[in-house]
Amino acid sequence: MKKCTIILCLLLCWIADASASSDITTMKISDDTYVMSAVDYGTNIGVISTEKGVVVIDPMPGKALLPALAKQINDLTQSQVRFVLNTHNHEDHTGGNEFFIGEGAQQFNSPDAIAEIDSLLVNSHTPKDQVFFLHRENVVFTGDVFDTSWHPTFYSGGLKGFDDAIDRILALGDEQTLIVPGHGKPADKAALRKFRKDTHDWVARVKVLHQQGLSISEMQQHPDIQSILQRFNVEQRAEFIPERAFQRFLERTVTLIETDKGA
Ligand SMILES: [Zn+2]
DSSP states (O other), X not given: OHHHHHHHHHHHHHHHHHHHHHTXXXXXXXXXXXXXXXXXXTBOEEXXXXXXXXXXXXXXSOGGGHHHHHHHHHHHHSSOEEEEEOSSSOHHHHTTHHHHHHTTOEEOSSOTTOTTEEEEEXXXXXXXXXXXXXXXXXXXXXETTSOSSSOOOOTTTHHHHHHHHHHHHHTSSOTTOXXXXXXXXXXXXXXXXXXXXXXXXXXXXXXXXXXXXXXXXXXXXXXXXXXXXXXXXXXXXXSOSOHHHHHHHHHHHHHHHHTTTTO
């Protein structure tokens, strides 16, 4: 009986561990750099081995997967996480900070002390968006200034802050630079330029329809609005975003236009 219980426990533990680790995907950029992601939130997590130790950017695969994430990072780098950095202060990016701090890591507000990582401070998704540039690997972590799995969310800086952020990101590296968004598949500068154009088209169209007196629900039914929204559906998902999110995106865009941030 006892033996059975132990075997059952081992089996259950193994299943739990196997499913947990398979829920985290790993993309190898170089021997020192990885991008990891999990189903919960789909946040892109950067893992970088530096001279000073392993740095993790936005370590949030969902609370339940934090131990599995730590184990996978240890396996990949043969080392524990030493430093935690965040692109911005939202739970889907910072939710794993405490866990890694509990494991002995230190949280840095900026990567100044780490030679391999440069940073920019911009105001687009939040008033303090931090963009990280790994110059040796030619990789940029944009945080939610850029997203390949969702519509743009430039609610803090409006179109002006968004443009400034995109310009500064485009000025980093060269045409081969890998652009890692806050969520969704890593992309390139061409995809980022397209994202900017689509965002401008979105705001311009919403502005005209709003001035014509269309309500939010009328705009939701409008073919132009629906087709511009679909341009952000990079992965061509059958159901891109929930109706409620679509409505909120329109509402927030109208608010930006009215407060002149969308102009
Ligand atoms: Zn996010």
